[in-house]
Amino acid sequence: MSLKLKLRQIAKMLLQNMLLPCIYFIFSRGKIEKGLVLFADAHHSNCPFSMRVMRHKVAKMKGVHVKEFYLDLKKCSKHELVRFILDFMIAYGRAEYVFICDTFLPVSSCRKRSGTFVTQLWHSGGLLKKAGYDSEDCVPSFYKGEVFGGYDLWTVSAPCVAPVIARSFRQRYDNVRSLGISRTDIYYSRKYNDLCRKKFFEAHPEAVGRKIVLWAPTFRGNAAEPYVVGGEDIEKVCADNGWYLIKKLHPHMQPDDGFPAERLFAVADILVTDYSSVVFDWLLYRKPFVFFAPDLDDFDTERGFYVDYHSFPTTVAQNAAELSDAIENELYHRSAAELEKCVRYHMGSCDGHSTDRIIAEIFGRKEEEI
Template identity: 40%
Template sequence: MSGKLKIRQALKECLRKFILPAAYHIYCIRYSGPDQRLIVFADAHHQKFPEDMQLLKEEMQRRGYRTLELVHDFSEISFGTSVKSMLSFLKYYAQAGLVVICDYYLPVISVKKRKVTKVVQLWHACGAYKKFGYDARDDLISVKDQNMFRNFDLVAVSSEHCRKVYADAFHLPLDKVQALGVSRTDRYFSEKFMADCCSRFFKEYPEAAGKKIILWAPTFRQNAGEGILFGAEAIDRLEERLSPEWFVIRKVHPHLEKRMAASNCRIPTEQLYAAADLLITDYSSVIFDFTLTGKPILVYAPDREQYEKERGFYLKLEELPAKVVTNGEELAAVIERGEYKTTSEKYGEFMKNQLQMCDGHATSRIADYIESIRKE
């Protein structure tokens, strides 16, 4: 861990242990009780409102709830500004009947919240692929003395198979994790959404018309604060080798996009699946979203053994609905020979195990469940 990151972690620890709990206590005294019709959607990792929470926000608004968005990318603003944002959140944390997040969010876990205020975690990844939470050393590099997820009343996951994995990774009782589906994935079942995504892509990249589209979407290595890109050289060689009938989209993880010019496309990743004919990824959870399209997937995993040792997986790569390759030469040869498709049986088994509840109706199920726990 770099010196800069160590300083940032020390400051966050001071906030978590002293400043944020004190501020929340004051706000709870000021505001006698939460407004059960107010929902706060909060995030510290995006500049714009996250797609992971958009459909649920719209659904809750349709049901008559008032919503408030508190979204800032803490990595892009000063430490002082991020502290102000956290304090602003705590003011509404003390007033809201429900808080919805989709990633780690320090202010949520730093206090002993009111029991009547419910916290819903719409985790940003489907399924259970690479290890996370308390199962991964790089995921939680601070916060040793309390459960980072103790305030969660609901974690919505993509299948029954995933419930225990998430409960263990978050150190939560199993009943706090429910197989309701992942709200974001409802969009992939909308013909209009997928058609609009295709239209936007070919409008912005007309040179791709009539070609086979490869989407390269890798995850990062190490922790999010110091993540590095892996595999770009192989993609460079692949582009040089492939015939002109192919068009390669490079879309790296958002944490990496903030620090390097490695993507060649401005469109959000989830809006590229409709146009792509083939996904190349590694250990990224995009593999789950893309599986819902039924299109072929290649897993390029040259550092598989090292990654498994340092991070670890919940499943074997052979269980994925994808062909796994471990070097750049094999990657190019498989594409050239058209050997990248997998069997429908393998897709079906993977869908059953990992994406059982991603059926286009996840958002309404999550909203129904929220309304049921609000009455507790």
């Protein structure tokens, strides 16, 4: 880990363990504001995809007042950061409900009052690479503080995921529930998928009639110093075979071009990824995929997996020659039954109704407590 990154982590520890708890103490002295619901994220400048379906439905509920707090900390000024933290903490101190979908220190830093219910709508499904406290890239071993603290509910994509999330992110086991991932509900909308296809082919008419390969790798390293491998190989393979390549890197590495990965699932014929959890959202379309991992041995040693990497219904390729054969094989020979079995195991609770179940769990529970 570089010195710059270590200094950033130290600054986060000071913020989490000293400043934020003091601010929360000041602004949590009054009464809870009934019906006040906060949506917050520190990785985007507007509502993240993972919370949009939930925000839309909650905002339509009676007796609810929604406030939203979004800021991309990588792109903001110090003044914007201070203003964001203060505004959120003032609202958090009296909020009844809070929704987040990623790490969010202003929530995890404070011993929150019992009248506030925090839901973590985690942004990925399934089980693949190690994360949370199981990964040095996610939470450095020297870090002091509860990075994922303060949650009352953490929603996951299938029963197999719940105990792993609870252990690796240090959650209470009964707080991690396989209610499904809210954002995946949109994939079951015919209107949404038709619109995705229409807009894409209007912008890329040269892709019409060709096999479309979506390359969506995860980043290596950590969020502050990310990189990918295999880019030149996949470009050559697609060019040699006449396939249309869409490169979609992690948001940490690629500016928004209007076509985020989730809008390309309806368009692409096959996904090529490595260790990215994007594969689990993709699985809901019941389309084939390829694991392309030139650095598999190193990645397995340095980070590791929760499940056998070779257990997925796909071909694992580690060089350009293997990749070409793998894509060809998966496009035309993969069993639909094998894909369906994988969907049920990793994404079995994502059936298009996850958001309604989560809402019933949160607001129904609160009504019972009252």
